[in-house]
Amino acid sequence: MTTTDLAKRVYDHTWKLDPIVRSLLDTDFYKLLMLQMIWGLYRDQQVTFSLVNRTTSVRVAEEIDVAELRDQLDHARSLTVSKKEMIWLAGNSFYGRAHIFEPSFLSWLADYSLPDYDLAIRDGQLELSFSGSWVDVTLWEIPALAIINELRSRAALKGLGRFQLDVVYARAKAKLWSKVERLRNLPDLRISDFGTRRRHSFLWQRWCVEALKEGLGDSFSGTSNVLLAMDNDLEALGTNAHELPMVLAALARDDAALRRTPYQVLADWRKYYGGNLLIVLPDTFGTAPFLRDAPDWVADWTGFRPDSAPPIAGGEAVIAWWRARGRDPRDKLLVFSDALDVDTIEKAYHHFHGRVRMSFGWGTNLTNDFAGCAPTPNGNLKAISLVCKVTDVGGRPAVKLSDNPGKALGRPEEVARYLRVFGSAGHVAQPVLV
Amino acid sequence: MTTTDLAKRVYDHTWKLDPIVRSLLDTDFYKLLMLQMIWGLYRDQQVTFSLVNRTTSVRVAEEIDVAELRDQLDHARSLTVSKKEMIWLAGNSFYGRAHIFEPSFLSWLADYSLPDYDLAIRDGQLELSFSGSWVDVTLWEIPALAIINELRSRAALKGLGRFQLDVVYARAKAKLWSKVERLRNLPDLRISDFGTRRRHSFLWQRWCVEALKEGLGDSFSGTSNVLLAMDNDLEALGTNAHELPMVLAALARDDAALRRTPYQVLADWRKYYGGNLLIVLPDTFGTAPFLRDAPDWVADWTGFRPDSAPPIAGGEAVIAWWRARGRDPRDKLLVFSDALDVDTIEKAYHHFHGRVRMSFGWGTNLTNDFAGCAPTPNGNLKAISLVCKVTDVGGRPAVKLSDNPGKALGRPEEVARYLRVFGSAGHVAQPVLV
Numbered sequence: 001m002t003t004t005d006l007a008k009r010v011y012d013h014t015w016k017l018d019p020i021v022r023s024l025l026d027t028d029f030y031k032l033l034m035l036q037m038i039w040g041l042y043r044d045q046q047v048t049f050s051l052v053n054r055t056t057s058v059r060v061a062e063e064i065d066v067a068e069l070r071d072q073l074d075h076a077r078s079l080t081v082s083k084k085e086m087i088w089l090a091g092n093s094f095y096g097r098a099h100i101f102e103p104s105f106l107s108w109l110a111d112y113s114l115p116d117y118d119l120a121i122r123d124g125q126l127e128l129s130f131s132g133s134w135v136d137v138t139l140w141e142i143p144a145l146a147i148i149n150e151l152r153s154r155a156a157l158k159g160l161g162r163f164q165l166d167v168v169y170a171r172a173k174a175k176l177w178s179k180v181e182r183l184r185n186l187p188d189l190r191i192s193d194f195g196t197r198r199r200h201s202f203l204w205q206r207w208c209v210e211a212l213k214e215g216l217g218d219s220f221s222g223t224s225n226v227l228l229a230m231d232n233d234l235e236a237l238g239t240n241a242h243e244l245p246m247v248l249a250a251l252a253r254d255d256a257a258l259r260r261t262p263y264q265v266l267a268d269w270r271k272y273y274g275g276n277l278l279i280v281l282p283d284t285f286g287t288a289p290f291l292r293d294a295p296d297w298v299a300d301w302t303g304f305r306p307d308s309a310p311p312i313a314g315g316e317a318v319i320a321w322w323r324a325r326g327r328d329p330r331d332k333l334l335v336f337s338d339a340l341d342v343d344t345i346e347k348a349y350h351h352f353h354g355r356v357r358m359s360f361g362w363g364t365n366l367t368n369d370f371a372g373c374a375p376t377p378n379g380n381l382k383a384i385s386l387v388c389k390v391t392d393v394g395g396r397p398a399v400k401l402s403d404n405p406g407k408a409l410g411r412p413e414e415v416a417r418y419l420r421v422f423g424s425a426g427h428v429a430q431p432v433l434v
Numbered sequence: 435m436t437t438t439d440l441a442k443r444v445y446d447h448t449w450k451l452d453p454i455v456r457s458l459l460d461t462d463f464y465k466l467l468m469l470q471m472i473w474g475l476y477r478d479q480q481v482t483f484s485l486v487n488r489t490t491s492v493r494v495a496e497e498i499d500v501a502e503l504r505d506q507l508d509h510a511r512s513l514t515v516s517k518k519e520m521i522w523l524a525g526n527s528f529y530g531r532a533h534i535f536e537p538s539f540l541s542w543l544a545d546y547s548l549p550d551y552d553l554a555i556r557d558g559q560l561e562l563s564f565s566g567s568w569v570d571v572t573l574w575e576i577p578a579l580a581i582i583n584e585l586r587s588r589a590a591l592k593g594l595g596r597f598q599l600d601v602v603y604a605r606a607k608a609k610l611w612s613k614v615e616r617l618r619n620l621p622d623l624r625i626s627d628f629g630t631r632r633r634h635s636f637l638w639q640r641w642c643v644e645a646l647k648e649g650l651g652d653s654f655s656g657t658s659n660v661l662l663a664m665d666n667d668l669e670a671l672g673t674n675a676h677e678l679p680m681v682l683a684a685l686a687r688d689d690a691a692l693r694r695t696p697y698q699v700l701a702d703w704r705k706y707y708g709g710n711l712l713i714v715l716p717d718t719f720g721t722a723p724f725l726r727d728a729p730d731w732v733a734d735w736t737g738f739r740p741d742s743a744p745p746i747a748g749g750e751a752v753i754a755w756w757r758a759r760g761r762d763p764r765d766k767l768l769v770f771s772d773a774l775d776v777d778t779i780e781k782a783y784h785h786f787h788g789r790v791r792m793s794f795g796w797g798t799n800l801t802n803d804f805a806g807c808a809p810t811p812n813g814n815l816k817a818i819s820l821v822c823k824v825t826d827v828g829g830r831p832a833v834k835l836s837d838n839p840g841k842a843l844g845r846p847e848e849v850a851r852y853l854r855v856f857g858s859a860g861h862v863a864q865p866v867l868v
Contacts, residue, residue, distance in 0.1 A: 083667045091525035
């Protein structure tokens with residue numbers, strides 16, 4: 001007797017669709033933290049988020065079925081936060097703090113659903129954007145990216161036979177487990193999953209997170225994915241992202257105000273969060289200018305997340321700055337999160353060990369590394385550098401400079417203006433992998 | 435390619451055991467409500483709970499493997515309430531009320547695990563008992579019964595082939611769904627699952643609960659099983675049980691105090707709960723004596739749960755009593771929970787419809803009706819009347835009279851004393867089915 005669940009098989013095959021996003025909590029935790037601040041301080045600000053494919057050689061709109069993309073986006077729009085999820089958000093402790101979300105914010109969230117989207121195709125690329133109040137559209141970022149990336153994976157695997165598929169996943173599992181075995185050799189490592197947006201698929205991310213939980217034990221500090229944190233009794237992790245300084249910078253009235261925005265963001269953040277949530281993301285308009293102009297109180301924050309500088313150079317710059325400000329780096333935390341894999345993790349770990357506290361937010365190379373797993377080379381299984389960023393703020397263009405010019409975003413004349421205001425000290429061109 | 439998950443298969447087959455109870459919330463909700471009251475008022479009271487098999491023709495200790503029973507009980511002892519479960523208990527609303535559990539009670543519960551047990555075999559029966567503080571041992575009742583009942587099911591199915599097993603469950607599913615289709619014809623029916631303790635198995639109860647959720651929609655008002663309520667965003671239902679009056683009666687100093695205990699229990703309950711949780715369980719020492727001696731404020735409670743009288747006669751007696759006390763039965767609730775199946779539910783529904791509010795707590799015939807499902811008649815698949823009741827209270831014997839002498843429990847001379855105190859008015863002998 002072969003074990004086929006007849007009802008399941010027929011049900012599956014008559015499905016309208018196999019949803020990619022099944023919960024509004026299937027998102028990054030920092031989106032919820034930022035959302036509460038946006039809801040509190042900037043809820044009516046009009047913005048547009050747009051999809052940007054930095055891997056221009058990949059014509060995404062030709063890889064996936066655009067009608068299916070619409071079905072998946074529409075399905076995500078049908079979701080609300082469930083009762084059990086609301087209870088967990090209200091009752092769980094995050095970063096050691098209870099009641100991190102205000103009751104009035106949670107009441108608003110209980111009625112929330114994702115707003116409408118604009119989708120067009122141009123030149124083989126998706127033109128997908130979300131316009132409206134910042135508080136309404138910001139949550140689209142993660143599900144939109146997760147949906148497109150999983151549709152790419154599904155398309156890439158479509159022609160494979162059953163054994164071939166079995167072997168693809170067998171290889172991917174073996175590959176991840178070898179990484180786990182290497183990471184196990186690093187005592188007091190603190191590593192977490194940051195791989196929601198670029199994951200191969202939801203089920204694969206779940207496998208990876210549960211594998212790290214079993215394989216790394218206490219070294220696995222949690223996941224940025226709120227749903228997986230809830231389901232597995234793990235810590236939900238993450239702090240803040242570039243959208244905060246990008247929106248505030250676009251709103252600045254003049255160059256002097258623009259220069260102050262990176263610190264205004266931190267002042268806003270402090271109104272809502274403390275302790276280990278006081279992590280500076282310094283690279284939106286360049287880390288070197290950020291450090292040069294930072295008020296002294298920024299050095300009292302718990303740590304920094306260098307997100308586009310090379311880890312060692314970026315970390316050393318922050319350590320030197322802490323020292324110059326009279327702080328002991330051993331009391332401080334560096335959160336590495338840019339394009340990490342085991343090699344870079346090991347290198348940064350050994351380089352900084354004992355000199356500063358460290359944690360690693362492992363993203364794409366955790367949840368979407370299928371290189372060498374397909375039966376024949378399959379470029380469509382390779383993760384691409386797809387982002388969903390704020391591009392317009394009430395009619396004014398948004399800009400990100402980054403420490404890596406390859407990650408800069410914005411209209412060229414506006415990028416030039418920001419470069420005049422902040423300077424380009426410390427910029428290092430690097431290939432943008434993911 | 436046949437779909438066998440190799441890792442799963444090997445893992446399953448090298449298991450020490452396949453746990454029956456995997457969560458302390460896999461219990462009846464009313465045990466938690468009672469537990470909070472016991473914790474608040476009687477936490478140090480020493481008691482013994484004992485297993486009683488009222489179906490004496492079935493020699494349980496010969497049907498199951500007693501070593502496996504010990505393994506399962508030991509596994510249950512290893513459980514604590516998980517973080518996610520604690521958050522849900524603290525944050526969920528029950529019966530429309532938030533924060534039904536006090537923070538200090540929940541702190542105590544977070545450290546709780548099931549205490550030791552005594553197990554012996556005599557004359558083909560299990561002598562299983564739990565002695566200690568009431569607050570420690572009371573939670574054993576449901577997992578102990580669920581474990582023994584599922585071990586019986588497993589033993590009963592052991593010799594069957596794969597197709598035979600598939601057909602057993604196919605028949606059971608078809609049978610349950612036919613009941614669902616009949617119940618769907620009753621408008622405004624309110625029915626819930628009360629079948630944890632006598633279920634065929636955990637997975638089967640879960641199937642039944644999820645089937646009722648889909649099949650009955652709003653008519654399915656929830657489940658007494660706390661874990662299934664949490665996992666399925668259903669209402670957790672249940673109020674109180676015979677153990678409260680049984681313990682308090684055993685502690686009564688004289689006959690006059692004994693006569694007052696049924697009302698003392700209600701007065702205790704009122705200190706903790708209100709609204710729809712004010713449901714009287716009147717039959718511990720006979721419903722007729724209870725009604726005869728009840729103070730007037732008992733008629734202000736929301737409803738009654740007649741648990742051993744025949745539903746129609748029992749319900750009519752309560753309705754007549756409400757009328758005599760000047761209350762309108764249409765504002766009141768009758769909760770039927772004794773040996774229900776579709777026939778009795780339909781009969782009671784039609785008899786009382788429009789005259790009183792009703793709800794049905796469907797137990798054994800929901801979660802353990804495999805009559806006619808096995809390939810050959812298999813008595814071992816038939817649910818038996820197994821209970822786990824308080825038998826000793828600090829050295830004094832506990833007694834239950836019930837409206838059905840077949841359900842009476844206690845030492846004969848003590849039963850005789852209780853009958854002298856309360857009288858035997860209204861007793862109706864009925865076969866005890868489950």
